[in-house]
Amino acid sequence: MKNNNYSILIFGVFLIIATSCKKDKTLWDADLTVPIIQTSLTINNIIADSLLTTDANNHLWIEYHNQLLNYNIDSIIDLPDTVTSYSLTASGSGSLPAGQTIASNNDIKSFAFEPAKITQVDITDGYLVFTCFNPLMVPLVVTYSIPAAKQYGTPFLLQEIIPASNGSSPYAYTKKIDLRDYSIDMRGPSFDNCNRFATSLNITTSPDHGTSQVIAGQQFVFFTSFEGLHLKYVKGYLGNDTQSSGPDTTTVDFLRRISSGTFGLSSVDVALNITNSIGADIRLIPQMLISNNTRSHQSVALSGDIIGKSYNITRASQTNQSTNPVRPTSTTIQFNNTNIKALIENLPDQFIFKSSIQTNPMGNISCGNDFVYAGNGLKADLKIKIPLSFKANTLVLSDTIDYNIDQNESPINNGTLMLLISNSFPVAVKIKLYTLNNNLQIIDEITAPNQLVNAGYENTSHSPIPISSSIKISLPEATLKRFLASKKLLLVAELNTTNTNYVNINSGATIQVKIIGSFNTNLNY
Secondary structure, eight states, X not given: OHHHHHHHHHHHHHHHHHHHHOSSOOEEEEEEEEEEEEEEEOGGGTSOGGGEEXXXXXXXXXXXXXXXXXXXXXXXXXXXXXXXXXXXXXXXXXXXXXXXXXXXXXXXXXXOOTTOEEEEEEEEEEXXXXXXXXXXXXXXXXXXXXXXXXXXTEEEXXXXXXXXXXXXXXXXXXXXXXXXXXXXXXXXXXXXXXXXXXXXXXXXXXXXSOOEEEOTTOEEEEEEEEXXXXXXXXXXXXXXXXXXXXXXXXXXXXXXXXXXXXXXXXXXXEEEEEEEOSSSOEEEEEEEEEEEETTTTEEEEOOBSSTTOOXXXXXXXXXXXXXXXXXXXXXXXXXXXXXXXXXXXXXXXXXXXEEEEEEOTTOSTTSSOEEEETTBOEEXXXXXXXXXXXXXXXXXXXEXXXXXXXXXXXXXXXXXXXXXXXXXXXXXXXXXXXXXXXXXXXXXXXXXXXXXXXXXXXXXXXXXXXEEEEEEEEEOHHHHHHHHHOOEEEEEEEEEOTTSOOEEOBTXXXXXXXXXXXXXXXXXX
């Protein structure tokens, strides 16, 4: 850097002397050497740093968790939308005095939860939407209650005045009632049943208005429905139903940037961790696990002891603490005697998982005291631990680099690039450099084919030692013009371990690259 500054200074003094001696402009032919970019490639270019750990020898490991299953409260209990639906059609015409009862209806709403027998439902948030159509030209008074639904001990009660019709069409009235923190006793009015609660509806003409006229065929319509309801807690017998979960596709992002014709790992450590936060015993049968690589269109299905095998997961228990109400149980399934290594070597960007789930395989052994809390369901997490000890014929590290060469004052006639490369990866590297357009599409590959950089190595203290190399790139006139017009470069380093043993990647391994341009230009003074 000091030598470059000195050269620029001498060149500047020469120009001052030249311009002070001559009044006419002179065309100078100049060769300039300028740094263009400096960057480095590490394993973080393809694997996030948060997923990497090191062992005692500073060798890298990948630790990654992927949730394959989340069987939660919504999978077990689904409250229907409609709560109450009531309509009455006037059979004849006549006068209705003030305060006249139009409808009085007591009903028991039953929910089809069978084989589950639910006795309590607590609501986190959501609404009861109340709708009423008034055909009369006087207001209606509506009283609607759900005695079993209580918020902080107070039963749900709705009293509304529905404005009068304009005489040509019924007045449509809608209101949303916030059900946040309501608890509903589902045992029915006698507290000896399940899956039901009572409602009460009373509709009268307004006592503050005079006589109204009713015409035959006029309809009085009233209905209520749940909207956006989220449950916080469910209690009862959750049944012994068997459900199929999936196939569900989950994204795998820790290997998606690895491109390889062949990729082999020295070993993998994979386990399926099942966490049961439901207050019911669960029988889980994995039916399918597929590793899917959408880039190569290759899929590998798991085979071996796990698929089709039953796993009994013990029920969770309650802690009676509001902040942490569940004490879950955990079961770990190991992938011994399976082809799990082949699934990982497929470099998946998706896992596809399907399972069979049976609640309470031994029946109602809790005597109706099963439970499930929101956010505390049955989860299956795939835990992957992989040493970065691999064989690959094309492990690609890449970086997109912005650059700008201003040639407005002095157009560039010709030029070359020099790549100065320091490689401390213990594997030979093939370097490729491309110019890109604004859409990140490749314009030119400006490196010659098979530009190899020698491998670095690791000393006895397990520190990476780099090997330096240089690559000269000549730029033909057409390529030079496109290079100068482009603002982006794609630097690609292909790691090739063909015909070697498994390679361990050190946490400090890098490929450092400097690109220096040597350009010829004309200067006018």
